[in-house]
Amino acid sequence: MTTHANELAVHVRGLRKRYGEVTAVDGIDLGIRTGEVFGLLGPNGAGKSSTVEILQGNRDRDAGEVSVLGADPAHATRAWRSRVGIVWQDESAPAELTVAETVRHFARYYPRPRDPEEVIGLVGLEGKAGSRIKALSGGQRRRLDVALGVIGDPELLLLDEPTTGFDPAARRQFWDLIRKLSVEGTTILLTTHYLEEAEALADRLAVVSRGRVVAEGEPAALRERYGSGATVEWNEPDGAPRAVATDTPTRTVAELMRRFDGEIPGLQVSRPTLEDVYLRLTGQEDAR
Amino acid sequence: MTATAVRPRTERLPGVWGLGLRRGALEIRQFFRQRDQVVFTFAFPVVFLFLFASIFNDDVEGAGIKASQLYVPAMMAAGIMSTSFQSLGVSIAVERDEKVLRRLRGTPMPPAAYFLGKIWLVLVTGVLETAILLLVGTTLYDVALPSDAGRWCAFAWIFVLGLTACALLGIAVSSVPGSSKSASSVVVLPFLVLQFISGVYIAIDTIPDWMLNIGALFPLKWMCQGLRGVFLPDSAQVLEQAGGWEFGRTALVLGAWCVGGLLLCLLTFRWKNRREG
Numbered sequence: 001m002t003t004h005a006n007e008l009a010v011h012v013r014g015l016r017k018r019y020g021e022v023t024a025v026d027g028i029d030l031g032i033r034t035g036e037v038f039g040l041l042g043p044n045g046a047g048k049s050s051t052v053e054i055l056q057g058n059r060d061r062d063a064g065e066v067s068v069l070g071a072d073p074a075h076a077t078r079a080w081r082s083r084v085g086i087v088w089q090d091e092s093a094p095a096e097l098t099v100a101e102t103v104r105h106f107a108r109y110y111p112r113p114r115d116p117e118e119v120i121g122l123v124g125l126e127g128k129a130g131s132r133i134k135a136l137s138g139g140q141r142r143r144l145d146v147a148l149g150v151i152g153d154p155e156l157l158l159l160d161e162p163t164t165g166f167d168p169a170a171r172r173q174f175w176d177l178i179r180k181l182s183v184e185g186t187t188i189l190l191t192t193h194y195l196e197e198a199e200a201l202a203d204r205l206a207v208v209s210r211g212r213v214v215a216e217g218e219p220a221a222l223r224e225r226y227g228s229g230a231t232v233e234w235n236e237p238d239g240a241p242r243a244v245a246t247d248t249p250t251r252t253v254a255e256l257m258r259r260f261d262g263e264i265p266g267l268q269v270s271r272p273t274l275e276d277v278y279l280r281l282t283g284q285e286d287a288r
Numbered sequence: 289m290t291a292t293a294v295r296p297r298t299e300r301l302p303g304v305w306g307l308g309l310r311r312g313a314l315e316i317r318q319f320f321r322q323r324d325q326v327v328f329t330f331a332f333p334v335v336f337l338f339l340f341a342s343i344f345n346d347d348v349e350g351a352g353i354k355a356s357q358l359y360v361p362a363m364m365a366a367g368i369m370s371t372s373f374q375s376l377g378v379s380i381a382v383e384r385d386e387k388v389l390r391r392l393r394g395t396p397m398p399p400a401a402y403f404l405g406k407i408w409l410v411l412v413t414g415v416l417e418t419a420i421l422l423l424v425g426t427t428l429y430d431v432a433l434p435s436d437a438g439r440w441c442a443f444a445w446i447f448v449l450g451l452t453a454c455a456l457l458g459i460a461v462s463s464v465p466g467s468s469k470s471a472s473s474v475v476v477l478p479f480l481v482l483q484f485i486s487g488v489y490i491a492i493d494t495i496p497d498w499m500l501n502i503g504a505l506f507p508l509k510w511m512c513q514g515l516r517g518v519f520l521p522d523s524a525q526v527l528e529q530a531g532g533w534e535f536g537r538t539a540l541v542l543g544a545w546c547v548g549g550l551l552l553c554l555l556t557f558r559w560k561n562r563r564e565g
Contacts, residue, residue: 056394058560078301082396092386096321097314108310109397111301152395 008067009034009156009187010055015064017050024050026211028064032189034155037182039202040191043282047211048191049089052160055189056086069156082110085154085186087145089161095134099125102133103147110152123147123177139170146174150181157181159190163197175200195278209282219274226281227272232256235266307401312408319409329375330417333367334424340489341429348491352523355491360425361515362488367417368447369454369508372410374479376458380406381471384462384561393559403459403553410455418447431519442535443518449542450511456549457507463556482508493527500529507545514538 010032017025025047032038040048053059054066057073057080066072071080093102103120107113120129123143128136136144142162149157159178163171178201182188192198198205199219206216215222230249234256235241246252249269256264272280320326340363341356348355383389392402425431434440458475465474483489485503492500492513503509516524517533525532 058390058394078396078398081394082301084394086391086394088387088391088394090387092388092391094314094318094388096318101314101317105310105314106395108302108307109395111396148391 007034008032009069010038010189011065011067012051012055013065015051015054015066016062017047017054017059018062023211025054025061028208028211028213030206030213032187034187035182035185036203037178037188037190037201039198039205040189040208041193041195041198041202041205041278042191042208043193046208046282048193048208049160051208052158052189052191056084056158057081079111082152083155085149085152085157087149087157087159087162089164093133093141093144093148096132098130098132099136099144099147100129102144103151106148106151112153113151114153116151119147119151122150122180124173139166142166142170142174143177146177150186154186156187156189159188161191161193163192163194171197195275199274207278207281214281215277223272223274223277226277227274229272231268231270231272233266233268233270234264237265241266301396304398304400305404307397308404309408311397311401311405312412315405315409316412319413329371329413330420332370333363333417333421336366336489337363337421337424337429344491348524348527351527352521354430356429357431357520358491358516358524358527360421360429360431361519362512364418364421364425364515365450365486365508365511366483366488367421368414368450368511369479369482371413371417372451372454373458373461374475375413376406376410376455377461377475378471380459380462381465381475382468384558385468385471389559406459407452407455410451414447414451425519434518439518442514445539446511446514446518446542449539449546450507450514453507453542453545453549456546456553460549460552460556463558467561482506485509487512491527492529497529504529504541507542510538510541514542 008031010030012028012030015025015028015030016023028047028051030038030040030051040051042048050059054061055068055073057068057076060074066074069080069083071077073080097105099120100116103116107116117129120126123146125140125143125147128140133141133144142165146159146162149159163174166174175197178188178190188201190197190201202219204216204218205222206213207222208214215226217225229245229247231243231245232249232252233241233243237260244252253264253267253269256267337359341359344355344359346355347353348358380389389402393399422433426433434443461475461478462471465471482503485495485499486506486509487495487500487503488508495503500509513528513533514535516528517535517538528534
């Protein structure tokens with residue numbers, strides 16, 4: 001194998017998965033570079049979880065090539081599993097054990113684990129180390145899940161909808177944690193249906209809809225590429241609001257300046273947000 | 289391998305036996321922290337022994353024993369099966385449903401370590417259960433400890449083979465229930481039926497032959513019979529279907545179930561629920 005900077009941690013070509021009559025994944029291609037945070041964004045049922053489960057080695061695929069850290073996850077070995085960390089969508093850990101007991105125990109499974117006490121601190125559970133898991137809140141349990149996902153010091157961390165059910169403050173804390181891990185050099189793939197989460201965390205993202213990748217790139221580039229045009233809004237002299245979609249907003253404003261002598265009431269020029277782009281790409285415009 | 293994609297991993301993966309021991313310690317700790325489970329697991333056979341041995345305590349004609357003495361080895365066999373078959377069948381089904389198994393599968397923990405941990409748990413609880421019943425039986429119900437080394441030895445192998453066979457069957461049966469809610473019904477019904485037709489609740493000489501023959505296909509009947517051979521005087525052999533203790537045959541059947549149970553586990557064990565595919 002040759003050394004080059006853009007070594008792919010995850011490489012997927014033509015991935016397909018069907019459940020009976022339902023096609024969940026319909027030819028997905030992905031390339032995730034070592035060291036980046038990659039977001040898989042899409043509405044519920046778009047095929048994100050199936051894709052991630054196949055990458056984890058926990059689900060068979062019907063077709064396609066998959067390489068994760070240079071190996072096919074369908075034939076996962078113990079050595080491979082020790083290099084991949086997983087945080088599941090809905091998690092459960094043994095309720096009768098304490099946080100510290102659980103994290104220390106899981107550390108034993110790995111050839112070169114991180115320090116359990118340090119990991120407990122990393123996810124902000126120092127104050128709960130001696131508590132039984134059944135006594136934790138939902139958000140604290142999720143942070144324990146992340147602790148168990150990173151205890152083996154993984155090269156690649158796979159997170160499936162990690163913040164579903166979080167309150168806004170808990171979500172911010174979680175984002176900080178992901179950024180910390182990323183700075184340490186962990187490659188991270190996360191699925192989410194929260195656009196702001198993908199925008200806040202991901203270096204690059206793929207928008208998935210109906211089992212296919214409909215757009216891929218850096219968040220800003222996606223907005224640039226798919227969000228052409230602008231909307232000019234103002235109020236007519238009788239107070240009636242008007243809005244015009246245009247590719248030449250400057251010309252529209254110039255025309256308005258000629259019509260209105262002086263200030264144009266309620267003038268607003270807006271570019272599409274990433275959310276507009278996302279809703280358009282996933283065919284959910286009506287949802288607005 | 290590239291320097292950027294793969295950090296050097298020279299350390300070896302932790303060994304299976306060591307991890308199995310650690311999992312065993314963890315399982316035992318979890319078990320004893322669920323106090324209601326502990327109380328019911330250990331009290332159940334003791335309460336049944338007390339009920340049956342108090343209700344039926346007449347002399348058994350021509351056998352030289354009292355009916356209550358029959359219930360000590362019977363409950364001991366049922367206790368071994370409940371700590372292995374029933375507790376594993378239910379607890380593994382719950383762990384699968386609650387996705388504890390799936391999480392373990394996502395780590396480099398070797399699957400064998402999980403099963404070794406379960407075996408340690410069953411061994412500890414099985415020994416405790418048997419010791420409690422032995423204590424109650426010898427102090428209250430005129431059962432004597434085995435008098436010679438041969439019977440102690442038989443006691444040991446019946447315990448080990450019976451516990452192993454039932455534990456393996458428990459692991460296998462855990463894949464049957466669709467969810468943790470149905471787990472205890474699915475596991476308890478066959479266990480209850482077996483207790484009736486294997487001579488646990490009802491004296492062996494009053495059960496119809498065809499029922500006994502069905503019971504004889506499974507380990508429990510042989511565990512009961514073998515333990516009667518260990519703890520009752522030879523004069524009680526007249527009550528047996530074959531008129532003797534049949535130690536050799538018991539060893540064969542239990543040994544066969546250990547092998548068959550292992551195969552069944554290897555063929556049917558699932559880390560995920562059926563619903564999850």
